[in-house]
Amino acid sequence: MKLTVIFLLLHLLHHIACEKSYVVTNEQLDAFEGDSESLVSFDTLRTIGEERALNGSFSFLGDMNNDDFKVSVELYSSPKSDGDYKRIVFDVPPTNICDCFKKFYVQFVQPSVREGDITNFPLVDEDSCPIPQGEFFIKKLIFNIEDWPDQVPRGLVKAIITFWNDGNNVGGLIVVVRIEDRDS
Numbered sequence: 001m002k003l004t005v006i007f008l009l010l011h012l013l014h015h016i017a018c019e020k021s022y023v024v025t026n027e028q029l030d031a032f033e034g035d036s037e038s039l040v041s042f043d044t045l046r047t048i049g050e051e052r053a054l055n056g057s058f059s060f061l062g063d064m065n066n067d068d069f070k071v072s073v074e075l076y077s078s079p080k081s082d083g084d085y086k087r088i089v090f091d092v093p094p095t096n097i098c099d100c101f102k103k104f105y106v107q108f109v110q111p112s113v114r115e116g117d118i119t120n121f122p123l124v125d126e127d128s129c130p131i132p133q134g135e136f137f138i139k140k141l142i143f144n145i146e147d148w149p150d151q152v153p154r155g156l157v158k159a160i161i162t163f164w165n166d167g168n169n170v171g172g173l174i175v176v177v178r179i180e181d182r183d184s
Contacts, residue, residue: 020182022152024143026052027176034170039064040163042173045138054141058173065130069097070164073104078156081178085158094164098129112144143177154179 031042044056073092076085092104101124113119121136122128157179162172 020145020148021150022145022154022179023182024145024148025178025180026054026143027156027178028174029054029176030174032172032174034163035168037168037170039165039170041171045173048140051140051142054138057135057137059135060131060133063130063133064097064163064165066096066098068165069131070094071097071100072162072164074160074162076158076160077153078158079154081155083156085156088153088157097131097163101128101131102126107147108143111147112141113138152179154181 026047029042029045029047031045034040039061040058041061042056042058045054045058046056047053048055071092072094075088075090077088078085092100095103106124110124113121117139118141119136119138121138122132155178157177159175159177160172161175163170
C-alpha cells in the first residue's frame with residue numbers, strides 16, 4: 001500500500017512539474033504583402049471555433065533557398081492585454097530561411113502538426129532545404145507548448161514574421177496570442 005501511494009505521489013509530482021504554468025490562445029492573424037512583390041501568402045489563415053484553432057492555407061510561390069531568402073521575427077508584448085505593445089528582446093534578426101525553420105519552426109510549430117493530418121507542409125529536418133514551393137493547408141491547429149520556454153511574458157504577445165528575398169520584404173504574417181497563467 002505504501003509503495004502504491006509513493007508511486008502515485010511521484011506520478012502526480014512528475015505531471016505537475018512537466019505541465020506548463022501557462023496556456024496559449026490564438027487571438028489574431030493578419031497577413032501582409034511584400035513591398036514590391038509577394039512570394040508568400042497567408043491570406044486565408046484564420047482563427048476558428050471556440051478553441052481559436054488556426055485554419056486555412058498558405059503558399060510559397062517559389063522554392064526558398066538559404067542563399068536568397070531570410071525570415072525575421074519581431075516580438076512585442078502587451079502585459080495588460082490592452083493593445084499597448086512594447087518591443088521585447090527575443091527577436092529573430094533576418095536569418096537564412098532554412099536555418100530559421102530548422103530552429104524556430106521545429107520548436108514552436110512542428111510539435112503541433114502531423115503531416116497529412118493538420119497540415120500537408122513537409123516535416124522539417126536537417127535536410128530540409130530549400131523550403132518548398134506550394135500551397136499548404138492547416139486544419140484546426142492548436143499549439144502544443146510542451147517545448148516552449150518556461151518563462152514567457154503574460155498578456156498579448158505579437159509576432160511579426162517577415163520573409164525577405166535579397167533584402168526585400170516579400171510578405172509575412174502577424175500572429176497575436178494570449179498567454180495566461182494556468183488555472184490552479
